[in-house]
Amino acid sequence: MNKKTKVRNFHQAKWDEPVIYELSNKGERGILFPEIEKEIEEIIGDGISRLPENMIRKQPPNLPELSQMRVLKHYLRLSQQTLGADLNVDIGQGTCTMKYSPKINEEFAKSPKVTELHPSQDERTVQGILEIIYNLDLFLREISGLDKFTLQPGGGSQAIFAMASIIHAFHESNGDSEKRDEIISTMFSHPSDAAAPTVKGYKVINIYPNEDGLPDVEALKKAVSNRTAGLLITNPEDTGIFNPKIKEFTQIVHDAGGICGYDQANANGILGITRAKEADFDLCFFNLHKTFSSPHGCGGPATGALGVTKELIKFLPVPLVEYDNEKFYFNYDVPKSIGKVRAFYGVIPAILKAYSWIMSLGSEGLKEVSQIAVLNNNYLLKKILEIRGANAPYARGRHRIEQVRYSWNKLYEDTGVTTEDVTCRMVDFGFHMWSSHHPFIVPQPFTLEPTESYSKAELDEYIAGLKKVVEEAYDNPEIVKNAPHRSVVHKLKTDTLDDPERWAITWRAYLKKNKK
Amino acid sequence: MKRIGLIVNPIAGMGGKVGLKGTDGSAILTKAKCMGAEPESSKRAVKTLERIVSLKDEIELITYPSEMGENAAKQCGFVPKVIGTIREGRTTSDDTQQAAKDLCKHKIDLLLFAGGDGTARDIYTSIGDELIVLGIPTGVKMHSAVFASNPMRAGDLALLYLQGKVKEVKEVEVMDIDEEAYRTGAVSAELYGYLKIPFERRYVRGMKAGSSPDEKYAQEAIAQEIIDNMEEDCFYIIGPGTTPRSIMKKLKLDNTLLGVDLIYGKELIEKDLNEKKLLKHIKDNNVKLIITPIGGQGFLFGRGNQQLSPDVIKEIGVDNIIVIATVQKINSLNGQPFLVDTGDRELDDSLSGHVIVVTGYREKIVYRIDS
Incomplete structure (x- = not known):
């Protein structure tokens, strides 16, 4: 690394690797099994015909056919084309809380004690994992102040959907669900707080921020009515600004007959500092894959742990995991349950990792996590504001909580370099910045969230990267506009995303759309 | 070969520097000149053209003589096709309107015009929304939504449009204020019509979700x-x-x-x-x-x-x-x-x-x- 500028002369691997189906060779195998010995065949036949008929596939699945070595190469090559949290200073993915996921927790999760569990096992044989689920519920009760958690939702948006379903069930039990068809949220809450209730069938009213970046109490008063079903809100919002009037918000919504759900997917700045209970929320959820260190898994195996006050326990999805002083058990006797939001009990590896992470830290440790995350963020804020062309709209001169939504608008006005260009150029120095800053109220946005995991030296390295790109933008903007120069792909063409004829999310859909 | 039209309203903006809230009408222009106003419009148009000069061999630039575009184009290294005639130093809104009409006949892909609300209004009056246009902001009043945020950004957007990287257009308002009334303190802006401009994605959407290409x-x-x-x-x-x-x-x-x-x-x-x-x-x-x-x-x-x-x-x-x-x-x-x-x-x-x-x-x- 160039010690003076602290910018790496990075170069990403580019393998030009095809989709795995394109590598497929008919008949190629990873393992060649020996023929069945005569004696065995005499006793059990060919094996297959002993299976119940309804379990036998009429057609084999269309899987790619490759040898072991080629499979290994394929995935290693792909892994070299990524910039994950374990490779780069991953603070450019604000709102996602990209912290370190301790590797010891992976060891626990891949132990046969976990991997050999089956969700249909009798509960007497899985007391250990049930205890972990139950204890994690207890921890989360303590962290939030609410009364019972389900770990069933497979991620944040699913937890929000479950919250919307509980809000609906609550009003239904009061004979009020027809009339109450509106959910209130804010523009700087996570966009799923509006999207998930829409899927549930709710109309959504979003409150725009005032000049401080916060939703106004007066605006909320305008939004509530006898049609209000509930409030779904993030705090601190995606700007990293904490709404100090949050208790007034829940009060206004309660007075209008609605109930309040707290999106705490990212609670990384407030652990041990403020709780859902004290702000009078009726529901809340935590993403175990954000605040509680379990890996994001590329949008895959995650958990949105959903908690409620005791009045709402009767609506939670089944089964709940309970303890009767002798054993842990599944409780399906939840009278007004919304049913299931996902199969079984939750993503066990994510639950196990979060449990282990909390156990390793204890209550003081959790509070320290938040303190360091906030400290890191405000150090970063100060340094970013010193960079030419960067600014942080709203709350000028004030500290932020765990993240900040910044703007390159000045840079853009001065040089024509957009936030997308900066993102692409940062890749050349081995840094990832992501591109989702919904709802895009802030022009030329970028969102940084340093979490507690990074040292000052690493934050400085990232800042040096941004400074270098900005210098180039003012001196020779073409370098930035034509970036990346040392990455896997050049520019992403996103216009295909607008045209359903041209995108496919599975190989099968690709074949169908291309009539192959 | 793509064709780009250029109209510079040479007197746009002159009133602003001397606090006259606009430059509509010859009496005001004379007053502005007496007060020491200098033509800025052409200089600002140059800043726009500099951003697209890389395309000069691939596009044809058609413009009006002298201060209405020719000078700015030549200063940037373009070899423009010059049409029409003007009385140098004494152009009026009639010249803008005539220039728009003449350029319209040349099958222009994009008409760049440097001026303010009055200029936008002249273009709308003259040719309606027949051409895709883009305003280089050089005027005093700019209530219309046809202008880029500054001359350089106008150039960037024009470049993307000419390269085919921006394909969609949007209709935006042409508004103008009665300057006479404005000078006496009363504001009465009227909506004159809509012009089509290239659609700029100012707010970069996320890669996670596709979004509608226009409004x-x-x-x-x-x-x-x-x-x-x-x-x-x-x-x-x-x-x-x-x-x-x-x-x-x-x-x-x-x-x-x-x-x-x-x-x-x-x-x-x-x-x-x-x-x-x-x-x-x-x-x-x-x-x-x-x-x-x-x-x-x-x-x-x-x-x-x-x-x-x-x-x-x-x-x-x-x-x-x-x-x-x-x-x-x-x-x-x-x-x-x-x-x-x-x-x-x-x-x-x-x-x-x-x-x-x-x-x-x-x-x-x-x-x-x-x-």
């Missing part, structure tokens, strides 16, 4: 929401603008883009009504008003829809006003509240505060109104 889908969603919730025994006044027009289009009703139309039972009663006619129709009836902010500054009343006078608004009732706007339009206000300036202070106060805005199908937001 059209959002407008259709708003229209459907309004139509689904229309009451039976009720008059609906449909204000000016492309978003209210989408309701009329969806109902397959004849309409005016700049005027105010009236419907009842999803049928057109009358279009392009003035204040008097409006009052006659709605007196003692159930009525709702559907409006959208006009222009780049977010005016709900008092700019471009003066038919909706204080008397009309009072007859309708503040609670019967339905505000509609695409999120994109709202975002373009950069957080500035909607504004009202009806001419009736008390009414303005009662309209101020927060308002619910329909932004999509089953989607609303709460936004502030200031007076």
